[in-house]
Amino acid sequence: MSSALSHWFSFNSWWLLLPFVMLLVVAAFIVAFVLLLYMISPLISPNPLKLNGAHVVVTGGSSGIGKCIAMECYKHGAFITLVARDEHKLVQAKKEVEKCAINDKQVVLCISVDVSKDYNQVESVIKQAQEKLGPVDMLVNCAGTSISGKFEEVEVDRFKKLMEVNYLGSVYPTRAVVTTMKERRMGRIMFVSSQAGQIGLFGYTAYSPSKFALRGLAEALQMEMKPYNIYVTVAYPPDTDTPGFAEESKTKPLETKLISETSGVCQPEQVAKIVVKDAVQGNFTSSFGPDGYMLSALTCGMSPVTSITEGLQQIVTMGLFRTIALFYLGSFDSIVRRCMIQREQSKAADKRE
Numbered sequence: 137m138s139s140a141l142s143h144w145f146s147f148n149s150w151w152l153l154l155p156f157v158m159l160l161v162v163a164a165f166i167v168a169f170v171l172l173l174y175m176i177s178p179l180i181s182p183n184p185l186k187l188n189g190a191h192v193v194v195t196g197g198s199s200g201i202g203k204c205i206a207m208e209c210y211k212h213g214a215f216i217t218l219v220a221r222d223e224h225k226l227v228q229a230k231k232e233v234e235k236c237a238i239n240d241k242q243v244v245l246c247i248s249v250d251v252s253k254d255y256n257q258v259e260s261v262i263k264q265a266q267e268k269l270g271p272v273d274m275l276v277n278c279a280g281t282s283i284s285g286k287f288e289e290v291e292v293d294r295f296k297k298l299m300e301v302n303y304l305g306s307v308y309p310t311r312a313v314v315t316t317m318k319e320r321r322m323g324r325i326m327f328v329s330s331q332a333g334q335i336g337l338f339g340y341t342a343y344s345p346s347k348f349a350l351r352g353l354a355e356a357l358q359m360e361m362k363p364y365n366i367y368v369t370v371a372y373p374p375d376t377d378t379p380g381f382a383e384e385s386k387t388k389p390l391e392t393k394l395i396s397e398t399s400g401v402c403q404p405e406q407v408a409k410i411v412v413k414d415a416v417q418g419n420f421t422s423s424f425g426p427d428g429y430m431l432s433a434l435t436c437g438m439s440p441v442t443s444i445t446e447g448l449q450q451i452v453t454m455g456l457f458r459t460i461a462l463f464y465l466g467s468f469d470s471i472v473r474r475c476m477i478q479r480e481q482s483k484a485a486d487k488r489e
């Protein structure tokens with residue numbers, strides 16, 4: 137009896153072990169697959185761009201984030217073309233950038249043009265810059281502006297203006313450099329969007345769409361450019377302490393201020409360091425801080441990946457980040473509701489007086 141029992145027991149315990157063995161085999165396959173992905177990852181990620189001696193064109197390079205990006209590239213030995221409208225600001229910025237030189241061959245060129253108006257004009261100034269400093273290795277589209285306010289209070293022509301400056305002002309310089317980049321089979325193109333280009337926020341009905349548009353442009357363009365070894369980067373900075381930000385803050389609705397505070401305020405030098413590093417490496421997305429990281433993973437959609445790690449992180453974190461995002465959205469809605477109640481109460485009090 138006892139031997140029959142033990143026979144029965146040992147026979148069945150094998151069957152009990154089978155699922156575990158299968159699980160182990162599957163786990164081993166997954167580990168092998170991931171290892172394989174890592175082994176081929178150098179094949180899918182681009183070679184970093186050498187900034188030393190490269191020609192970098194920065195639109196909006198006379199102020200704020202753009203100026204800091206120019207300085208950061210100059211510190212790595214690049215030749216710079218600064219593009220903006222105001223000549224006086226350009227000359228001031230040129231002096232500041234020149235202080236970051238690491239050798240005496242480096243040059244800073246200034247070009248005064250409105251990037252949002254006439255394509256032919258933009259094309260001709262880019263040509264001039266290429267004649268002086270050689271073909272453009274990296275284009276940074278940072279010229280931009282912001283207007284905030286409640287949808288019905290924003291003047292109607294502002295919607296057009298923001299699309300012109302923030303969107304077309306990035307299309308034109310890009311259009312002017314890609315042909316040469318394709319011929320040379322190399323290049324980097326950066327678009328400076330915003331966290332408000334990843335989520336639509338109260339007060340940004342005119343601004344957010346102009347920054348969302350850059351993402352669409354960047355995705356489509358990247359698919360066309362990849363075989364030519366040209367890499368596109370979209371940067372999504374949070375509020376950043378610049379002259380543009382100071383100007384915007386004067387008329388920003390309270391709701392917009394309170395919601396934006398979630399992500400804090402960055403220094404333009406920090407932003408510049410990160411975006412330049414990402415563009416050099418050819419990363420499609422460039423984000424800042426923990427909120428920026430979560431937002432980018434959450435909104436990655438069908439955007440290209442530049443490293444296996446990035447893809448795996450997105451796969452693993454998406455559900456968790458969506459859960460966190462729902463709490464954020466709840467708190468934003470409550471900010472908007474509280475501000476509305478407060479306004480109505482103070483209006484009623486004014487009437488009583």
Ligand SMILES: NC(=O)C1=CN([C@@H]2O[C@H](COP(=O)(O)OP(=O)(O)OC[C@H]3O[C@@H](n4cnc5c(N)ncnc54)[C@H](OP(=O)(O)O)[C@@H]3O)[C@@H](O)[C@H]2O)C=CC1
Nearest residue numbers: 196198199200201220221222250251280330375376378380
């Ligand atoms: N600061 C912030 O909080 C954030 C900013 N961003 C984005 O970063 C970019 C830079 O912002 P920031 O540094 O704050 O801005 P600033 O206002 O400090 O600088 C803007 C720059 O763009 C130039 N510019 C503006 N319009 C034009 C135009 N039509 N043609 C050519 N040049 C133009 C300006 O020069 P000029 O006026 O002389 O032409 C200036 O050099 C913008 O696209 C902005 O939307 C994104 C997220 C956060």
Ligand SMILES: CCCCCCCCCCCCCCCC(=O)[C@@H](N)CO
Nearest residue numbers: 282330331332374375396399427430461
């Ligand atoms: C998992 C989910 C995380 C969600 C985090 C949400 C954080 C929202 C903060 C939005 C900040 C918007 C800044 C716009 C800056 C800008 O473009 C203007 N200052 C331009 O002048």
